[in-house]
Amino acid sequence: MIDEDGHFGERVAEHYDQSSSSEFQPGVIEQTVDVLAELADGGRALELAIGTGRIALPLARRGVSVHGIELSRAMVARMRAKPGAEGIDVAIGDFATTTVDTKTEGPFSLAYLVYNTIMNLASQEAQVACFRNVAEHLAPGGCFVIEVMVPELRKIPPGQNIVPFHTSPAGWAYTVYDTVTQDATCHYIEIAKDGRGEARSVPFRYVWPAELDLMAQLAGLRLRDRWDGWNRQPFTENSTQHVSVWEKPIS
Incomplete structure (x- = not known):
């Protein structure tokens, strides 16, 4: 929300x-x-x-x-x-x-x-x-x-649309691109000390x-x-x- x-x-x-x-x-x-x-x-x-x-x-x-x-x-x-x-x-x-x-x-x-x-x-x-x-x-x-x-479209192999930009034991983040509309969404996954995960997404336009x-x-x-x-x-x-x-x- x-x-x-x-x-x-x-x-x-x-x-x-x-x-x-x-x-x-x-x-x-x-x-x-x-x-x-x-x-x-x-x-x-x-x-x-x-x-x-x-x-x-x-x-x-x-x-x-x-x-x-x-x-x-x-x-x-x-x-x-x-x-x-x-x-x-x-x-x-x-x-x-x-x-x-x-x-x-x-x-x-x-x-x-x-x-x-x-x-x-x-x-x-x-x-x-x-x-x-x-x-x-x-x-x-x-x-x-x-x-x-x-x-960062040169990082995307043919047939894929995801670019990861952060990885760690506490979480990771990646971007999903739409090369037709130039729309994209960053997804963030965070892992708390108790092992529970939280996710949020932020839309943008490259x-x-x-x-x-x-x-x-x-x-x-x-x-x-x-x-x-x-x-x-x-x-x-x-x-x-x-x-x-x-x-x-x-x-």
Whole structure:
């Protein structure tokens, strides 16, 4: 059953910051914040799916004024318990359509969406709406940054549609892909110490770099940079992820 927080309710929020994923390592966070602070260039930043503040809080400590949009109240509650969160305003809602005030303090210099979260919008229509929503919030010359994986279809042998991405004695996780619709579902199986298992599933829609560029074009944005990651290494045919920067034209 999905609660009002979508797929990221209290059970997920409780353990979210304990992830062993590389995105939660201090060095990776610092590198991410370095790039975002530079792109903000002294202006305001809007984080879509701000979550527990993994990026927003250290970015705010750099002196960037950060505002967030987040569907999960449970995730925001976790952020609110951390030092510095009192200076970050958060609008509760779907980041594809939820708006924040730009009349009082002006538009944003930067909007960003990290950690594959664009794919949590599980339809092409919602992903297109996200780009248009961001464009409405950006000042001319402002940037929209997305960090997302490159679809892993080369890992799928002919006749199969499942890619496992985590295995351990305490659980495993795998993705089921539909290569016709670009729909996919991540399945997580967790084994407790008493041997009882729990399962949850999260739907998403994988999206290609060129498709994102077309969404940006529809929203009036143009590609400025695309890197293999936050280290700004060149994006190549062998890249498994990308950090892309689209810019709102000044005129």
